[in-house]
Amino acid sequence: MRKDELDTTPRPHILVIDDEPHLCELLAYRLEHHGYRVSTELSARGGLEALEQANIDAIILDLRLEDADGIEVLSEVQKRSPDLPVIILTAHGTIETAVLAIQRGAYGFLTKPFQDYELLQKLAQAIESGRLKREVAGLRRIVGDTSSDIRLLGTSDNIAAVRERIARVAPADATVLLLGESGTGKELAARSLHALSARKARPFVAVNCGALPAELLESELFGHVRGAFTGASRDKDGLFAAARGGTLLLDEIGEAPAPVQVKLLRVLQEKRFSKVGSATEEDADVRIVAATNRDLRAEVAAGRFREDLFYRLHVVPIVMPPLRERTDDIPLLAELFLRRAAARYGLPEPYLSPDAMRVLLAHSWPGNVRELANVMEGAILLCQEERIRPQHILATLATPARAPAPLPGETSAETSEEEPPSGLANLDPEAPLPPLRAARDSFERAYLVEALRRASGNVSAAAKLAGRNRTDFHDLLRKHGLSGADFKA
Numbered sequence: 001m002r003k004d005e006l007d008t009t010p011r012p013h014i015l016v017i018d019d020e021p022h023l024c025e026l027l028a029y030r031l032e033h034h035g036y037r038v039s040t041e042l043s044a045r046g047g048l049e050a051l052e053q054a055n056i057d058a059i060i061l062d063l064r065l066e067d068a069d070g071i072e073v074l075s076e077v078q079k080r081s082p083d084l085p086v087i088i089l090t091a092h093g094t095i096e097t098a099v100l101a102i103q104r105g106a107y108g109f110l111t112k113p114f115q116d117y118e119l120l121q122k123l124a125q126a127i128e129s130g131r132l133k134r135e136v137a138g139l140r141r142i143v144g145d146t147s148s149d150i151r152l153l154g155t156s157d158n159i160a161a162v163r164e165r166i167a168r169v170a171p172a173d174a175t176v177l178l179l180g181e182s183g184t185g186k187e188l189a190a191r192s193l194h195a196l197s198a199r200k201a202r203p204f205v206a207v208n209c210g211a212l213p214a215e216l217l218e219s220e221l222f223g224h225v226r227g228a229f230t231g232a233s234r235d236k237d238g239l240f241a242a243a244r245g246g247t248l249l250l251d252e253i254g255e256a257p258a259p260v261q262v263k264l265l266r267v268l269q270e271k272r273f274s275k276v277g278s279a280t281e282e283d284a285d286v287r288i289v290a291a292t293n294r295d296l297r298a299e300v301a302a303g304r305f306r307e308d309l310f311y312r313l314h315v316v317p318i319v320m321p322p323l324r325e326r327t328d329d330i331p332l333l334a335e336l337f338l339r340r341a342a343a344r345y346g347l348p349e350p351y352l353s354p355d356a357m358r359v360l361l362a363h364s365w366p367g368n369v370r371e372l373a374n375v376m377e378g379a380i381l382l383c384q385e386e387r388i389r390p391q392h393i394l395a396t397l398a399t400p401a402r403a404p405a406p407l408p409g410e411t412s413a414e415t416s417e418e419e420p421p422s423g424l425a426n427l428d429p430e431a432p433l434p435p436l437r438a439a440r441d442s443f444e445r446a447y448l449v450e451a452l453r454r455a456s457g458n459v460s461a462a463a464k465l466a467g468r469n470r471t472d473f474h475d476l477l478r479k480h481g482l483s484g485a486d487f488k489a
């Protein structure tokens with residue numbers, strides 16, 4: 001196992017399991033160049049041992065190993081670390097095995113030879129997905145009752161109007177199109193629709209239409225019959241069958257490949273579908289909910305999205321308001337996420353100082369409710385005292401806060417009671433330490449924010465300040481969901 005014991009920089013740790021030494025070397029070289037920490041193992045046994053010893057963020061696994069079947073290794077990894085994302089490496093002509101791996105829970109696959117950008121993109125997505133899975137799993141454990149997970153919380157008129165619309169359309173079987181920026185709660189809205197419908201006892205299934213190439217997505221959605229393509233050795237049901245009687249969320253519908261758009265149009269028109277490679281039609285007894293953060297009309301105008309499919313989906317559109325348009329909800333949501341994060345980490349629940357609340361209210365929340373949840377989690381880890389101050393918030397904010405306004409009924413004297421925000425993590429030597437990885441991530445993010453702020457959003461200048469090349473710096477920004485544009489003027 002290659003180890004880099006002296007390295008303490010906050011880099012995601014990738015484990016590569018592949019029996020080709022040359023490929024291992026190459027992957028390690030490429031990934032390290034892009035800021036990852038890499039361990040390589042040539043055997044399944046070594047890989048599983050490495051998993052026990054190190055804190056791994058993602059695995060790149062070749063399905064053909066000398067000492068084991070890759071699918072078995074995948075199962076073993078999942079038994080040990082169910083939320084750890086695994087990217088499968090396949091050779092041409094083994095797509096069936098890759099599909100099987102994805103059905104068994106692999107995050108995605110890459111066909112050799114692959115381009116650097118494909119690998120880097122997939123890896124960044126896989127790491128983020130692992131993080132979210134852990135977050136969701138944490139929430140489930142705490143909340144226990146999943147019904148309270150699916151409520152769209154908030155008292156603002158905007159969110160109340162969305163809840164009312166959902167309640168009104170849920171009992172009907174009409175197709176619903178959820179529109180809104182990332183993190184505004186589209187998936188949560190889809191779950192609410194399902195829970196309030198007559199289909200609630202049946203499955204709710206979500207699929208990301210932008211994550212798979214067309215053929216694989218088709219097979220995922222509709223299933224396939226034996227012999228439908230090379231390696232299809234038996235019949236397989238798809239997600240339309242899995243969601244039978246329930247609700248199917250077609251997430252990121254704006255990114256669905258053109259051939260899949262054609263097939264979906266047919267299902268919406270005829271309520272019937274057939275498996276890939278089969279002429280036999282089956283009933284599509286599912287309620288379709290689609291979601292996108294893209295401007296679908298613009299996608300239609302640009303010729304990237306079928307107009308006829310757009311109209312079929314646009315039966316009941318529901319627009320999820322961005323958080324900056326419902327700031328009334330910020331205090332309630334902030335408290336909720338603080339409570340959940342405190343419970344997840346077994347920490348006492350701090351309260352939000354008025355100045356910290358002012359910072360929350362002044363922020364523009366480009367990442368919406370998801371960003372607020374992440375910021376509250378970061379703040380609680382940095383805080384280590386009984387109240388959350390502005391610097392705990394500022395250190396975890398992805399984009400700079402605007403100048404905070406006084407809270408209603410407060411005098412400006414109360415503002416001066418707080419220390420000036422430092423913008424960087426400030427660890428108290430007396431308090432218990434947060435987990436290293438969380439502290440590193442928070443610091444890295446705060447550092448990037450500060451660099452972008454000083455460079456007024458000019459990425460090249462910020463990269464220079466940070467002593468990194470532009471590509472690496474871009475990767476870091478992507479990892480933290482940051483954009484130079486948010487820091488301009």
Ligand SMILES: Nc1ncnc2c1ncn2[C@@H]1O[C@H](COP(=O)(O)OP(=O)(O)OP(=O)(O)O)[C@@H](O)[C@H]1O
Nearest residue numbers: 151152153181182183184185186187188293369370
């Ligand atoms: N009104 C709300 N009340 C409570 N939690 C919310 C609310 N809105 C969003 N969330 C939480 O915020 C996070 C992001 O929500 P969700 O995944 O539904 O957003 P999305 O719009 O589907 O995002 P994306 O477009 O990136 O997929 C989730 O953890 C969700 O539970």
